[in-house]
Amino acid sequence: xxxxxxxxxxxxxxxxxxxxxxxxxxxxxxxxxxxxxxxxxxxxxxxxxxxxxxxxxxxxxxxxxxxxxxxxxxxxxxxxxxxxxxxxxxxxxxxxxxxxxxxxxxxx
Numbered sequence: 018x019x020x021x022x023x024x025x026x027x028x029x030x031x032x033x034x035x036x037x038x039x040x041x042x043x044x045x046x047x048x049x050x051x052x053x054x055x056x057x058x059x060x061x062x063x064x065x066x067x068x069x070x071x072x073x074x075x076x077x078x079x080x081x082x083x084x085x086x087x088x089x090x091x092x093x094x095x096x097x098x099x100x101x102x103x104x105x106x107x108x109x110x111x112x113x114x115x116x117x118x119x120x121x122x123x124x125x
Contacts, residue, residue, distance in 0.1 A: 100106040
């Protein structure tokens, strides 16, 4: 059996290894920076999702309120209320009280 001789590393071998180490180090740094940028982007979009979910919830509530108002406006109760407020209609046998204006305060 032949003994294997240890091969001495030449200057070129060491230089090649140094270049590989530096390249790997640079790639690791670039990946870390991109990971941090990606984390920031993810946080931004998560906040945006939360904001949009809250806005959707508010709009659904608003839609529900509009639907209830629409139903009320189609009722006889609303027509009666509108006639009383805007047109001054009253029911039979109903007494209306009108507030008298203070003449002394208006003349000064």
